[in-house]
Each structure stands twice: as C-alpha cells, then as structure tokens.
Amino acid sequence: MAHHSHEPLVTVLPPDKEKIKRLWKVAGILGLITAVEFAIAFLWPHGVSKTAIFVILTIVKAGYIVGEFMHLRYEAKFLFWAVLVPILFIIWMLVAFVYEGMKMPVFL
Amino acid sequence: MGASYGKLMMWFFLLSDAFTFSGLLITYGLVRSSHPAWEGVREEYVFSTEYWPIPERVFEAVPFLHGISLPLVFVGIMTFILIMSSVTMVLAVEAGHRMDRKAVEKWMLWTILGGATFLGCQAWEWTHFIVGTEIPTIKDVFNVKTGVWDKINVFGANLHVNQYGPQGFADFFFFITGFHGFHVFSGVMLNFLIYYNTVTGVYERRGHYEMVEKVGLYWHFVDLVWVFVFTFFYLV
Numbered sequence: 001m002a003h004h005s006h007e008p009l010v011t012v013l014p015p016d017k018e019k020i021k022r023l024w025k026v027a028g029i030l031g032l033i034t035a036v037e038f039a040i041a042f043l044w045p046h047g048v049s050k051t052a053i054f055v056i057l058t059i060v061k062a063g064y065i066v067g068e069f070m071h072l073r074y075e076a077k078f079l080f081w082a083v084l085v086p087i088l089f090i091i092w093m094l095v096a097f098v099y100e101g102m103k104m105p106v107f108l
Numbered sequence: 109m110g111a112s113y114g115k116l117m118m119w120f121f122l123l124s125d126a127f128t129f130s131g132l133l134i135t136y137g138l139v140r141s142s143h144p145a146w147e148g149v150r151e152e153y154v155f156s157t158e159y160w161p162i163p164e165r166v167f168e169a170v171p172f173l174h175g176i177s178l179p180l181v182f183v184g185i186m187t188f189i190l191i192m193s194s195v196t197m198v199l200a201v202e203a204g205h206r207m208d209r210k211a212v213e214k215w216m217l218w219t220i221l222g223g224a225t226f227l228g229c230q231a232w233e234w235t236h237f238i239v240g241t242e243i244p245t246i247k248d249v250f251n252v253k254t255g256v257w258d259k260i261n262v263f264g265a266n267l268h269v270n271q272y273g274p275q276g277f278a279d280f281f282f283f284i285t286g287f288h289g290f291h292v293f294s295g296v297m298l299n300f301l302i303y304y305n306t307v308t309g310v311y312e313r314r315g316h317y318e319m320v321e322k323v324g325l326y327w328h329f330v331d332l333v334w335v336f337v338f339t340f341f342y343l344v
Contacts, residue, residue, distance in 0.1 A: 010312055013206035020202060027195040031188065034338075038184055041164060041343055046150075051344050058339040062332055069198050069328045076110030083119055090130045097134045101141035 161273035193222025204317025240264025
C-alpha cells in the first residue's frame with residue numbers, strides 16, 4: 001500500500017480512583033435510600049407524613065442523580081441555574097393540579 | 109458559557125422532557141385525588157372500581173413465585189437494575205475522559221445489558237397486569253340492549269376495563285410506564301450506537317468521547333424519571 005494509514009496515537013490515562021470511589025458511594029446511597037423507602041412503605045402508618053417522607057427522599061435521590069451522575073453540580077453556574085429555575089414551574093403546577101383535584105367530583 | 113453546544117442542547121431537551129413527564133405524573137395526581145381512597149382496614153382490602161387501589165396490592169407478583177404475595181419486590185428489583193445501569197454509564201463516561209477505549213466498551217456493554225434487562229422486567233410486569241389475578245373483580249355494566257345493569261367478571265386490565273380500580277388507574281399505568289419504557293428502549297438503541305462507534309474507533313479518531321457523555325445524560329435522565337414514577341405510582 002502506498003499510503004499506510006496510522007491509527008492515531010492515544011495516551012490512555014490511569015483510572016481516577018478517587019472519582020470512581022465517589023461514584024460507587026453515590027450508587028450505594030441511592031440503593032440505601034430505595035431500601036429505606038421500601039421499609040417505610042410497610043412499617044410507617046399511612047397518611048400525610050408518609051407521603052411527605054417519600055417526596056423528600058425522592059428529591060434527595062433526584063439531587064444525587066442530577067448533581068453527581070449528570071455532573072450538574074460541577075457544570076458552569078449558568079447551566080446549573082438554567083436547568084434548575086424552570087423546575088419551579090413544575091412545583092407550581094403540582095400544587096395547583098392536586099389542589100383542584102381534591103375539590104373535583106369523580107370524572108374518570 | 110462554559111458548556112459545549114451539544115451538552116447544552118441535551119440539557120434543554122431533557123428539561124422539556126422533564127416537563128412532559130411532570131405533566132403526566134401531575135395529571136395522575138389530579139385524577140387520583142379526585143377519587144375516594146380505601147377507608148377500611150388494609151388487611152381487608154379488595155379490588156373495586158369504586159375507589160383508588162392501593163398500589164402495593166396491585167403490584168405484588170414476582171416471576172417464578174406464583175401465588176406468593178411480595179408487594180413491590182419486583183418493582184424494587186427493577187429500580188435497582190436501572191440505578192446500577194446508571195452507575196455503569198457514568199463509569200463509561202469516566203473511561204472516555206481517560207481515552208480508555210477498552211473500558212468504555214466494557215461499561216457500555218454492562219449499561220446496554222442493564223437497560224435490556226429492565227425492558228424485559230417491564231414486559232413481564234405489563235403481561236401480569238393485563239392478564240390479571242385468578243379471582244375476578246365484579247363490576248356493574250349497563251347493558252344497552254336489555255336496558256339493565258349486569259354484573260360481569262373482570263380479569264386484568266386494558267384501556268376498556270380494569271379489575272384493580274377505576275379505569276383511570278389502568279390508563280395511567282399504561283401511559284406513564286409505557287412512555288418511560290419507550291424512553292428506556294430509545295436509550296438502549298442510543299447506547300448501542302455509542303458502543304458501536306467506540307468499537308469502530310470513531311471517538312478515538314475524533315480525539316474525545318463527548319458523545320458518551322451526552323447520551324449518558326439522557327440515560328441518567330431515564331433513571332431519574334423512574335425514581336419519580338417509582339415513588340408516585342408505586343409507593344404513595
């Protein structure tokens with residue numbers, strides 16, 4: 001062959017032990033919270049307090065997934081707020097819809 | 109702005125997708141809160157179209173363990189599978205930062221396997237939900253021909269009848285978990301594409317593995333949505 005094509009020379013860096021350790025730690029926390037939710041589902045008395053615990057634990061889990069796995073905590077501040085601020089509208093929507101639902105007659 | 113164009117656009121797409129899923133889950137909340145809940149003792153709970161079902165009584169089956177009541181166990185396993193596939197995805201991204209092709213290939217394969225396993229579990233859960241329990245729920249149905257109310261036995265659920273509770277419960281189950289499942293399916297396809305490009309050396313020649321990172325964002329988002337579906341559909 002006249003033109004011998006070379007694969008580009010790639011320098012493979014060694015694994016970032018610190019980072020990998022942190023990722024597994026986050027995975028452990030997520031698994032643990034899910035296990036706690038599972039336990040609460042059967043041990044905690046039913047009511048508003050149970051729902052509140054579930055919502056808080058879910059938001060904690062979401063925080064870990066978005067912050068660590070999706071790396072948002074370490075992104076530019078502009079991106080961080082551009083994603084976070086619109087979420088406020090969802091909270092408004094949630095409160096408005098569920099409040100309306102409780103006043104509504106059965107329709108489905 | 110400190111973020112690449114591709115990543116920025118992926119974030120904005122995911123934000124819009126988050127609004128779509130929020131719309132679905134919040135509408136579920138609206139319809140659910142407009143229905144009466146089961147007031148009696150939980151041990152005496154039976155399925156009826158008169159009140160909203162207790163989810164843990166609907167989802168209590170596990171493959172190969174027929175007839176044993178294991179509330180939420182299978183959906184817990186599914187959650188665990190999805191979280192694990194998120195971890196392997198983030199490890200693939202980490203390997204990409206180090207230009208370690210072999211490690212990216214390995215972790216992408218694990219991620220694809222996790223996604224496919226989740227889809228398989230969901231297929232089983234859907235089948236079980238559609239087929240129903242051995243004891244039917246009795247429902248009053250108005251017969252248009254005779255003009256009287258008949259009592260019929262309802263097994264399982266579809267978009268017309270639902271043995272577990274009000275029709276809306278089945279409709280939302282199919283729509284929300286179906287929409288999420290379709291996201292998982294798309295994610296597995298994208299992950300395979302990334303795996304293929306890694307194996308053929310596309311990213312190595314390009315000099316960076318940012319595509320792994322972008323598809324990774326999508327994959328984590330699918331996991332994130334499941335966390336909310338798990339809480340608001342199965343737990344609450």
